[in-house]
Amino acid sequence: MLDEWSSNILQHDPMRMYRAKRDSTRRTVSSKYHILGFISSGTYGRVYKAQSNDDDGKIHAIKKFKPDKEGDVITYTGISQSAIREIALNREIEHENVVALKEVILEDKAIYMVFDYAEHDFLQVIHHHSQTIRTQIHVAMLKSLTYQLLNGLVYLHSCHILHRDLKPANILITSSGVVKIGDLGLARLIYQPLQPLFAGDKVVVTIWYRAPELLMGAKHYNKAIDCWAVGCVMAELAQCRPIFKGEEAKLDSKKNVPFQRDQLLKILDILGTPKESDWPGIVDMPEYQNVKRLDLFSGQLTQWCRVRLPGQQLGYDLLNKLFQYDPDKRLTARAALNHPWFEEDPKPTWNAFQSIPAHQIPPPRRITQDDAPSMVPMASQQPHQGHAQVSAFQSQSKPGSSASFASLSGGGGPYGGQGGNGNGAGRKKARMG
Ligand SMILES: Nc1ncnc2c1ncn2[C@@H]1O[C@H](COP(=O)(O)OP(=O)(O)O)[C@@H](O)[C@H]1O
Ligand SMILES: [Mg+2]
Helix, strand or coil: CCCHHHHHHHHCCHHHHHHHHHHHHCCCHHHHEEEEEEEEECCCEEEEEEEECCCCCCEEEEEEECCEEECCEEECCCCCHHHHHHHHHHHHCCCCCECCEEEEEEECCEEEEEEECCCEEHHHHHHHHHHHHCCCCCHHHHHHHHHHHHHHHHHHHHCCEECCCCCHHHEEECCCCCEEECCHHHCEECCCCCCCHHHCCCCCCCHHHCCHHHHCCCCCCCCHHHHHHHHHHHHHHHHCCCCCCCCCCCCCCCCCCCCCHHHHHHHHHHHCCCCCCCCHHHHHCCCHHHHHCCCCCCCCHHHHHHHHCCCCHHHHHHHHHHCCCCCCCCCCHHHHHCCHHHCCCCCCCCCCCCCCCHHHCCCCCCCECCCCHHHCCCCCCCCCCCCCCHHHHHCCCCCCCCCCCCHHHCCCCCCCCCCCCCCCHHHCCCCCC
């Protein structure tokens, strides 16, 4: 019990008064947004679809970062590095082709990031074409998606931001066909770094999209790793499955990064074994001796493109230049954006769905009522109410409870598996540190 003197002091404690005032005016997530359902569960939390309770009634995606949990007790051990990065970078940037962060709310030791909603993503498009309509993505759409992706990347790179996790599940598309680069959870600023980038995160980029210099153990890397990933994404759009679908070798018990033999073999098979004259720096790479022991490959990108990009000689040229082994020779995002393929008909459009028949547009993002249906009001049945919504956030994530497009596909095709967004074994996010 506090004596009268102490309680008097506390009442007049400016910090305490400030907090009381702040808390009385602070609006909770549930008072601002109506949760429509659950979208996906990822490494760091869960993503929900929500509608603003404001008059505009805008739709958003709310990413909730999990607080740390020990048993049933929520402990507060600070904010995850992923959340800090994503918030810090996202707040500073604004571009048509990068997903917009509307606000950040702190509540009950959890962080909520509120983004503009995007109805589709590249993975959905690929999946729709490979599993449902079973046709190639139309070249006009492929070109528009690639162009807008590059346009967003030029912007990030001009802000000295490396994305470091470009892959189909992280590249969103609005219902009006506008590409939005998302998931800056692994992104970082590279302007005059004090340490080699390797010192911070030992493994970056999901394995199928990881550039050869990273697979070769480079301690220093640069924007060129994102451009490699764009090449992988473009190729994946063209063939509706990943171009370099290697098996990831796992970190050992001491967290040493292993040699990614299988992934490199997948690359060599299509691009051929690099000559030292093509990539002089290769001889200094930590994994050089391991690579020398691999079989020699002559490469087959020309044939690959003949089938997957028929008649698109310039498309082949762009892909080939994004797949240069030497990061210094690889096309920059800006040079790629200026590539003549984008000047040739069909020209890219700001609505990637503009010229394609309606059935080729993927269906809307699937949402579910979480793993506890009674906790979330059904979107169609429930009127716009504020109070019943927070329960969706309070329920804890369960592995495999994801309801995303990919996981609902039954795990059969190339995108099956665990994870909320097609992050099967190969796609698993490689976050450390
Ligand atoms: N703004 C958004 N609109 C609609 N869906 C989104 C949005 N942001 C993310 N998602 C969905 O949630 C998934 C996970 O979000 P992401 O930001 O990639 O987090 P994680 O770190 O879990 O991968 C995405 O792959 C996408 O399916
Ligand atoms: Mg992601």
